[in-house]
Amino acid sequence: MNSTEQYLEAQAAASEQVDVPTMVNYIIQDSLHRGASDIHIEPWEDMVGVRVRVNGVLQWLVGIPSDHHPNICGRFKVMANLESHTTGLPQDGKAAPEEFGGVQLRVSIFPTVFGEKIVCRVFNPNSKVFDISKLGFDDATLERFKELAAKPTGLMLLTGPTGSGKTTAIYAAIGYLLEKHGNAVAISSVEDPVEQNLDWVNQSSLNPARGYTYPAALRSLMRQDPEIIMVGEIRDEETAEIAINAGMTGHLVISTLHANTTSGTFARLINMDIEPFLLASTIIGVLGVRLLRTNCMHCAGPYTPEPAPLEQLRQFEGDEYLQAMLDQQGFYRGAGCSACGDTGFSGRTSINELLVCTEPVREAVMQKRASREIQALAVQDGMRTLWDSGLQLVVDRKTTLEETLQKVAADQV
Ligand SMILES: [Zn+2]
Structure with a gap:
């Protein structure tokens, strides 16, 4: 009770x-x-x-x-x-x-x-959701992310479907920049609406009913001498243009975009009539995020998934991998208990992939190459994919195979 x-x-x-x-x-x-x-x-x-x-x-x-x-x-x-x-x-x-x-x-x-x-x-705030270490980075990716965040100019995008933790991730990124620079840097945000008040950040909530839209807010903001600008979401061509322009003219711009894949971000923006060369010269990286439910520690135990998810895993990772997982009884899930309200899950955890705009990626963007090719180039350059991150959670017995397949595999190009 x-x-x-x-x-x-x-x-x-x-x-x-x-x-x-x-x-x-x-x-x-x-x-x-x-x-x-x-x-x-x-x-x-x-x-x-x-x-x-x-x-x-x-x-x-x-x-x-x-x-x-x-x-x-x-x-x-x-x-x-x-x-x-x-x-x-x-x-x-x-x-x-x-x-x-x-x-x-x-x-x-x-x-x-x-x-x-x-x-x-x-x-x-006591739940400390805005902690960059809680975004599910592995050490190497976290280092790459910090390198990007240290750049003085450019556009960093965070992507994911609704409910994937984009807002939490963008606050965590701003939180990291605040930790790094303290009050020695001017950070401004335009949000719809401001969801969490941050010290040292000049936050502004949109008011579309009175014409205070993303484009209007960003145009005014450019005269406020910010160094770092957070734009809640890019959802139209005009906002995209201003954000890119800001990223090209001495600002670090961080924003979110509704896209299912990190590599698909470029096509999404090209569809908004943004020139590929502008994207290639401005976007420094795209962080894709997802939230996965984690197994309840009180009732998790080994199980054998149904044939369909096992077949999907086999297609992604091959026969040997699947056999090894089965032999080691590697799959865990919660049976349901009073602690987890019979769901088998307790809490959620973030996973991510960081697409860094290296030279090969930039060239592929300029040539409007398919998202799948851009993804492959990013992997060649060391990107750990969302699927890899999700599968690691399965291996670590922190979530189920089905949860990872449902939240990640369907979106992978
Ligand atoms: Zn439980």
Whole structure:
């Protein structure tokens, strides 16, 4: 039983009224305890359901009697400095409850047919997610990444599908630059919206409704004398052009791009009508990231995967590799237990691949060669691929073969 349930039961047993601010604090405490990234508080027909997203999956937290719903909404509105008398309209705000040292909540209120639904995105600085050492680098790749980050100019891109940890990775990269340069460097960011406040970084949230878009923000920012610029996401031609221009004119620009493969980034930008020679001369590297669920340490044990994933592994790595893994009982997965909510997984870990724009890669980009060829050149130049990183987790018994295949193999060119 979690502390919200305990509190509700204790109040009921003592015939005492529920103090809503106290209950809300218990909800937040339980959510943090589970490592939640989001808290969903939903009015249903017969109760208020609270669910939390943990490792990317929604979990049930607690059900609360419906009569508390208006006061719960009111409490979150007060915490986030929203208009508490306004109901039935979307509202967004931020809260930093004092009781939870440094934890920030981005509170979003949305009217549904049963009343207002509240979703809180949780930022917990104590979980140290912005640590570059947690991005799943091996030593050699980390060194190459640091070399790129030390360059004074150019464009560094981070790619991955939705939910792959791009935002965490870009904050970690900025965190590394702050650690390296301290306050001796001017870092500015344009984000949609700012998700985590960083000391020494001039962060700016877009406001597209008022015309404050990525291109508008970046044009103004260029007159602010930044040395390092973080652009939340490149999603259109205009933003791409300005980011590349900034990278060519004495700035280090770091941004994210929605692409499935690191090598596919170039084709994606060429499709946005960016000249290949501009890409070749500006992009210094592309970091691809993914998040993989990790086996629960309490219930993980050896298993034999189904024939289909084994066949996929054989196609990638060959007969001998597969046989060796089977002989050594090398495959591990969680059977499911109370510690992992019967999922077999507990927590997630990052893996990555760093495509460094070496001379052969640059030439291939100029010649608009296929992504697959660019990928092969990068591997020749020492790139450890996402697949390699994911397979290493399988070998280390930290995740399942299926998880690696699902998150990585399908996207590999
Ligand atoms: Zn378990």
